[in-house]
Amino acid sequence: MSYKTILIHLDESPNIDSRIDLAAQLANTHEAHLIGLATTGVSRYFYESMATGAGDAGIGPYLETLREQARGRLQHFEDKVRRLGVSSYEKHLADDEAESCLAMRARYCDLVILGQYDPEGTIPSIYADLPEYVTLNGGCPVLIIPYIGTYPLKPGHILIAWDGGQEAAKAVRNALPFLQAAKSVEVAVFNAQQRPDSHGEEPGADIALYLTRHHVKANVRQEQSEIPVGEALLSLAADLNADLLVMGCYGHSRFREVLMGGVSRTILDSITLPVLMSH
Secondary structure: OOOOEEEEEOOOOOOHHHHHHHHHHHHHHHOOEEEEEEEOOOOHHHHHHHHOOOOOHHHHHHHHHHHHHHHHHHHHHHHHHHHOOOOOEEEEEEOOOHHHHHHHHHOOOOEEEEEOOOOOOOOOOOOOOHHHHHHHHHOOOEEEEOOOOOOOOOOOEEEEEOOOOHHHHHHHHHOHHHHHHOOEEEEEEEOHHHOHHHOOOOOOHHHHHHHHHOOOOEEEEEEOOOOOHHHHHHHHHHHOOOOEEEEEOOOOOOHHHHHOOOHHHHHHHHOOOOEEEEO
């Protein structure tokens, strides 16, 4: 298994270069086609209303400024990936909001690379729930990079958050290219006694056996925590010096998310390492 089509969101955040470096490294490793996507951040429906004469003509110069800024990000992307030796790539400018455009295009990709929302940032077109929205609606694994810090291009120590659910199972399958290249893999099962129907006689044993068949040796950790699982998971990742977290993503409206204490939301708000999420 490998990632053959990789999509990266080219926003205006300060750490975009590190994300482009990572995307280029993955494209080279997997001989993948790399797509750089920049959006104007304005709904396509607004552009349609402008085209039919229903919009304010005075907004035209502002929209063109947004396009020029997006073109600049695309050119920067192209310059970098060419220097980094990516053989197959394309750049795309979309007159649309980032969320809907990324989710639609994710359906034709193997991996999407996004940045974490920066609450102190000043990017008006990027919203706090963008990574979650794309994960829940794109049908594709999403690799989310924290807005601060630097991270290895090839994660060596990976932590899997395992709860026996279908979202976590999908995340593990989608992460196999990373897992097979890792130096160590830890599977964390938190408070397994609270969800006995989701595990076998020995929680975590079946997913470890599955990984073994894919030539991934994983160590299973039975964890008990009185604090919210999301916080405990990030603490464990720090203790293990993990450089990638693999987990399922659960939507807000689901009872299970409430039951789990909002693990997905905690991780998305507070990640201190890259996270690969699937839904």
